[in-house]
Amino acid sequence: MADVVFENVSYTYAGDSEPALKNISLRTHKGETVLIAGPAGAGKTTLCRCINGLIPHYFRGHLEGKVLVGDVDTRTSTISSLSHMAAMLFQDPSSQLVNPTVFDEIAFGPENYGVPREEILSRVKDSVESMRLKGYEERNPHSLSGGEQQACALAAIVSMRPEVYVLDEPTSNLDPIGSMRVLSHLSELSKSENATMIIVEHKLEELLHQVDRLIVMQEGRIVAEGEPRKMLEDAESLNKLGLKTPQTALLFSRLRKLDATLKIPLTFDDAVLEMSTFLKSHMKVDAVAKPPERVVSDRTAGNERETIIRTQDLVHVYEAGTVALRGVSLEIRRGDFLAIIGQNGSGKTTLVKHFNGLLRPTQGTVSVFGLDASKASIRELSTKVGYCFQNPDHQICTDSVQKELEFGPRNLELPEDEIQIRVKEVTDAIGLQGMLDDNPFNRSKGERQRIAVASVLTMKPDVLVVDEPTTGQDDRMARQMMDFYTKLHNEDGKTVIVITHDMNLAAEYANRVFVMWNGEVILSGSPREVFAESETIEKTYLKAPQITRFAQALKSFGFPPNVLTVDEMYSEIKQRVGG
Amino acid sequence: MILTVGLGTDPIYLGVVLLSVLVVMRLAKIPFSKVTPFLKGIAPVVVMYAIFNLLFPPIATDIKDPYVFFYLIPPHTLPISLEGCIWTIGAVLRFLMILLVIRTILMITPIRDIIITFVKLKLPPEFALALSIGFAYVPVLIDENTKIKEAQQARGWRYEYRNPAKRFNALLKQMFVPAIFNSMRRAGDIAIAIESRGFSHDIAKRTFVRQLKYSANDYLVITVLLVFLVGGLYMGTWGLRWASYINVARMIRQLLL
DSSP: OOOEEEEEEEEEETTOSSOSEEEEEEEOOTTOEEEEEOOTTSSHHHHHHHHTTHHHHTSOEEEEEEEEETTEEGGGSOHHHHHHHEEEEOSOGGGTOOSSSHHHHHHHHHHHTTOOHHHHHHHHHHHHHHTTOTTOTTSOGGGSOHHHHHHHHHHHHHTTOOSEEEEESTTTTSOHHHHHHHHHHHHHHHHHSOOEEEEEOSOHHHHGGGOSEEEEEETTEEEEEEOHHHHHTTHHHHHHTTOOOOHHHHHHHHHTTTOTTOOOOSSHHHHHHHHHHHHHHHOOHHHHHOOSOOOOOOSOOOTTSOEEEEEEEEEEEOTTSOEEEEEEEEEEETTOEEEEEOOTTSSHHHHHHTTTTSSOOSEEEEEETTEETTTSOHHHHHTTEEEEOSOGGGTOOSSSHHHHHHHHHHHTTOOHHHHHHHHHHHHHHHTOTTOTTSOGGGSOHHHHHHHHHHHHHTTOOSEEEEESTTTTOOHHHHHHHHHHHHHHHHHSOOEEEEEESOHHHHHHHOSEEEEEETTEEEEEEOHHHHHHOHHHHHHTTOOOOHHHHHHHHTGGGTOOTTOOSHHHHHHHHHHHHOO | OHHHHTTOOOHHHHHHHHHHHHHHHHHTTOOHHHHHHHHHHHHHHHHHHHHHHHHSOTTTTTOSSOOEEEEEETTTEEEEEHHHHHHHHHHHHHHHHHHHHHHHHHHHSOHHHHHHHHHHTTOOHHHHHHHHHHHHTHHHHHHHHHHHHHHHHTTTOOOOOSSHHHHHHHHIIIIIHHHHHHHHHHHHHHHHHHHTTTTTSOGGGOOOSSOOOOOHHHHHHHHHHHHHHHHHHIIIIISOOTTOHHHHHHHHHHHHO
């Protein structure tokens, strides 16, 4: 059985001065599930690439030390033979599906290895069933939803029957429903096969309980390693490393300073159980009687502010006949920090595209700063509502940051001195000084994202719409992005609309939340109002922040249903137990 | 079959063949609503093709004294002649027919079957894979191009210029740069993905799950098609010169005079 062994491995990509991996030593054992976490740029993907030989055979660079899969030194083997033992799943499902149908996709790997036809047919049948792809066999994989695509990509490596699975952020590009699905497939896989699994993932909450070992990487090194429960005792420092540590773990590791007998929970249910036992024995008598009367004050009511965007019975039907919006009526006020949450396909993007005229209503009305958005030109609306796309690479179209920032104002045919003033203002505000002459394509993803936002801001819109700015980023980067929008909101008075899948960020940053489902806004209000409606939220397969659900599960102890942060929960508990 | 018979240049004859294509499409139950957007899309190309053929018909070698209506640049440059017009009608009909035939084949044959055919013809698997990737990514690329266009429009960009040169320039700069950047990166990702699934492991020993078995009918159709091909070539190009536009032109000319 193939163990994966790293012996003092360092690796530097060609053209880089800093090594991506620094002296990594690691051994996985048969049947073990290893979770690798760490901030972006820590070297997690580089480590994965070493296992199936992409490094050193595809990526050019300098490799020191030795990587072994079984007894095979990766240096002397090939990517294709290594992949037969250690198969790899990548982050973006759409760039690994290369066959015209789901059936061919799953058969592709075994075909390449010359597996007999009958055997392939039975493997495909197995995979189709276990990954719930029945009835999809003859469809183009690219016509499936994100979660289905990744399930198909996973099925396609399961059919290769590898001894080691290397899964590089398999859910980072997916919506909550899709990542739930893929995570459940992974969990079944780790139970049913005795294969080794090496998973790189930010979503610790859903995975930790089935992981044997957690490895934390930072700046090319392994900085912490161990059994998950042990590691979570210091949840706060893990959090500081940029890991999205489960909120219950954060809470418990803080409470352990009050009472060291508390056990760190690995699952949500454990946490609830552990806490009820704890509260039953520690809660002060008078605290039990206290009803949950306290409604924590909202960050804003804001109903007196001026309405700047209004839709009335907005219906949108795409040419192909898909009904994307079914009668949306809403008001957005100046100074809102609005989060729109919902699954892919629930109508979020379709809705906001009406605000700058990229889409026109099929029925109903949209008014933006008093303009009729069904008639006003995109150009006119784009000076009111700036729209930043999810992927900056769909937007960047010039060879210098300076030109990129000038692009919008030039399209508006503004005078040259005005253009330069705007570029200067935005450069200073966003901190792009010193890179104005650089080619944006050479900058990192995070920087490209900021450049893309900057190039929208030079249009001086009153409203900034950002579409999934944090998808595929680690928690720390996501927070930096959100802090940045908060600054634009607080200091420059922008109205910000963020489309996001991250409930914790919505709860912490927004002052208003819209929940969309099936083309309708089914909930709207302050985060506290919205996340208190746990039943409605669950119907959309979204989950309120873990800490909110935690408080709701413990409502018999008088916790309010609208706790939003670990801090709040901590003080709620402290109130009840004293100390 | 239709393709080979279409080797002629006689517009009446080609018209009949084009009709037969439409009949085949009817038989294949392809609704015209699915074809009209396609025809609209290619209309500019067809018009360009027509103008080009009208201005530069290859009639000089065939006909010594064409019946000239007028000269576009008097006195003797760019003649518009009866023979040229008839040639052009034939050329356009043939062009339309070829496009419709290809469109029909793609609509009624799963991409998969086309690819297996390549495998059956013993073409290298790389060839079939390239084709397969090409087809698989069509929806992805369409989606990506829409996003790129919208991202630029959201920053006040315009491309709907009347002047085709200006329009082309705008599209070239603001659409193609991100499109090419993304495609190149995707190409790298795809290369990694197929390598990681063992594509170049041992191509000679590769298994092909999908198998195409020829039945007696298939062989019959292949034979008939080959006969048509040879016959068509003989009739049109090599020897008899049947179904040539020259005959029609001669007829009309006699009627006119």
